[in-house]
Amino acid sequence: MKKTNNYVDNKALLQAIKRWRERQKLDPDAKPCNEIGKAILDIANNMVRRWNFSGYTPDWKERMVGDSIELTVRGIKNFDCDKYTNPHGYISSICWNACVERIKKERKASVIKYKYFVEEVFDADCADMAAQVDMDFYNDMINKIAEYEESIKKKKSEKPEPIVTDVDDTEVLTGLELLYGKDF
Numbered sequence: 001m002k003k004t005n006n007y008v009d010n011k012a013l014l015q016a017i018k019r020w021r022e023r024q025k026l027d028p029d030a031k032p033c034n035e036i037g038k039a040i041l042d043i044a045n046n047m048v049r050r051w052n053f054s055g056y057t058p059d060w061k062e063r064m065v066g067d068s069i070e071l072t073v074r075g076i077k078n079f080d081c082d083k084y085t086n087p088h089g090y091i092s093s094i095c096w097n098a099c100v101e102r103i104k105k106e107r108k109a110s111v112i113k114y115k116y117f118v119e120e121v122f123d124a125d126c127a128d129m130a131a132q133v134d135m136d137f138y139n140d141m142i143n144k145i146a147e148y149e150e151s152i153k154k155k156k157s158e159k160p161e162p163i164v165t166d167v168d169d170t171e172v173l174t175g176l177e178l179l180y181g182k183d184f
Contacts, residue, residue, distance in 0.1 A: 007046060008039045010088045018081050032076065040076070040091060044068035047095040056103070064102045068095035111148045114141040 016035040023030040047053075047068060048061040056064075072094045079090050118141055123129050 007042050008088050010086060013039045013087045014081065014085055017076070017079060017087055021081060032073075036076065039088070040069060040072045043088065043091045044072065044095050047092065047099060053099060060102065060106055063106070064099040067098040067102045071095075071098045107148065111145055114145050118142060118145065 013036065016033055016039075020030065020032050020036060044065045048056075048064050053061060053064065072091050075094050076091070079087055084090065118138070122133060122138065
């Protein structure tokens, strides 16, 4: 018999969520049981061990786990036990999204720090300061700022243009125009 390496029993987790939902019908303030909490912790901790997140510092990974737990605890009440049977997948997707969002936040924070240093602190005209700063590190900061700003511009330019005409060239109203009319 092949031994499986599942750290969360999906069927048992589904039953625990169902029991918690039944308790919530009697007491709306009922807290999830320890089994659900342990599953959330295990999934969040194992998510940051994936190869996708291997290059990040332990500090970032700790924040990713914290965000994953927070969002999962907030979102577990939205899991529909009658419609879906894979709570592990639901929790994993919340954890994945939390990790990606944490990376975005940390990247933005790093760029803000780099910009502050480049624009407000570093003075290339001052010989003493220029001698203290490693120019490779300084150039790396400038490159990271430029890459980040380029990615932001690219995302803004990739937004699809709304379709303004139909097949027979009649005007089609989109977005808020549908609600408020063409002259909005």
